Amino acid sequence: MKLKRSQEPIFWLLFGGGGTLAALVGVVLIVITGILVPTGTLPPDTMSYAAMHAFAATLFGKVAIFLVISLLLWHGVHRMAATAHHVGLASAHTAQIVLRGFAALATAACAYLLTGL
Amino acid sequence: MTDTRTIRIEALRFNPETDSAPRLQRYDVPFTPDMSVLQGLQYIKDHLDGSLTFRWSCRMAVCGSCGMMINGRPHLSCETFLRDLYPGPVRVEPLDHFPVQRDLAIDQAGFLDKLAAIKPYIVSAKDKPLSEGPSRQTPAQLDAYYQYSQCINCLLCYAACPQFGLNPDFIGPAALSLLHRYNLDSRDIGWSVRADVANAEVGVWECTVVGYCSEVCPKGVDPMHAVNENKVNSALDYLGVKRLLGGR
Ligand code: SF4
Ligand code: FES
Numbered sequence: 001m002k003l004k005r006s007q008e009p010i011f012w013l014l015f016g017g018g019g020t021l022a023a024l025v026g027v028v029l030i031v032i033t034g035i036l037v038p039t040g041t042l043p044p045d046t047m048s049y050a051a052m053h054a055f056a057a058t059l060f061g062k063v064a065i066f067l068v069i070s071l072l073l074w075h076g077v078h079r080m081a082a083t084a085h086h087v088g089l090a091s092a093h094t095a096q097i098v099l100r101g102f103a104a105l106a107t108a109a110c111a112y113l114l115t116g117l
Numbered sequence: 118m119t120d121t122r123t124i125r126i127e128a129l130r131f132n133p134e135t136d137s138a139p140r141l142q143r144y145d146v147p148f149t150p151d152m153s154v155l156q157g158l159q160y161i162k163d164h165l166d167g168s169l170t171f172r173w174s175c176r177m178a179v180c181g182s183c184g185m186m187i188n189g190r191p192h193l194s195c196e197t198f199l200r201d202l203y204p205g206p207v208r209v210e211p212l213d214h215f216p217v218q219r220d221l222a223i224d225q226a227g228f229l230d231k232l233a234a235i236k237p238y239i240v241s242a243k244d245k246p247l248s249e250g251p252s253r254q255t256p257a258q259l260d261a262y263y264q265y266s267q268c269i270n271c272l273l274c275y276a277a278c279p280q281f282g283l284n285p286d287f288i289g290p291a292a293l294s295l296l297h298r299y300n301l302d303s304r305d306i307g308w309s310v311r312a313d314v315a316n317a318e319v320g321v322w323e324c325t326v327v328g329y330c331s332e333v334c335p336k337g338v339d340p341m342h343a344v345n346e347n348k349v350n351s352a353l354d355y356l357g358v359k360r361l362l363g364g365r
Pocket of ligand 1: 269270272273275291330333334340
């Protein structure tokens, strides 16, 4: 029996990290950005450009934004790749490469933009 | 007998040596409330058509040889009752995803290779002479693997697994559950013995957590859980910290 070691653990760990983060902060973010701010429950300038820029300029802000964007992306593309495989897409492997390539590019772009702030 | 009724059984017939395609053959079978699908098939073989081919041995959900698709779902035919399928018809087909040897009998050779690959026996650190007596285990040590030791190799979980359907090389639910069973046994050295299989592309990483395996298992084994636990083990192993964090 031919046994070739899988490289899947890297992506699975990113997927798992993203899932944990989504469970921890995903709902909170939706409540803040989707409900509390639009309904005016929180002060109107909570998410103003200046406030967001100031947050993203701190080290904590950079790390938090980077982790939330990149890990949730890795989580999402893992699910989408699995779906492509489940529905029997002939090019599921290509879909996987494209999706993961997208997540990798977006992660790099996110890091680049944040360090430039 | 007054409680005898008749039910139609539609059996898949296929002889790969002579037939170009499988076909369904219909039989009307008298049955009593205590008769299983397996007994229905035995009635056909004894009274209607001696050429119908299927496997069984224990007739009591222990040997694991009578698995088949019954109305599209994997079941042990000896513990599925005709009365529950009345008025029918009852469609019986060989287990999904396996090559057919003849009619309802599938070719298990691929599975047997996988079973051998996971070393389905206790590998201990050193040979213990018989004179030292039995190896003792606490109830908690027994509990750790007991569930997985209940597997009867019936292969229903393979017929339920879409990943095995897509890739017949996938080690699959039962063999990975048994891998876990021996790794969890306090008498066994554990992970290192079977890490190569778990870590492989065709090992735990082929699974996408559909979970139908655990639903169809007639013995309460939870293959999906075994595979998930070993994804954690394999990931720790990949990072080189399995020994630090995952014990044996
Ligand atoms: S895990 Fe369950 S379904 Fe799979 S072979 Fe073992 S007993 Fe059968
Ligand atoms: S005949 Fe043994 S499990 Fe059904």
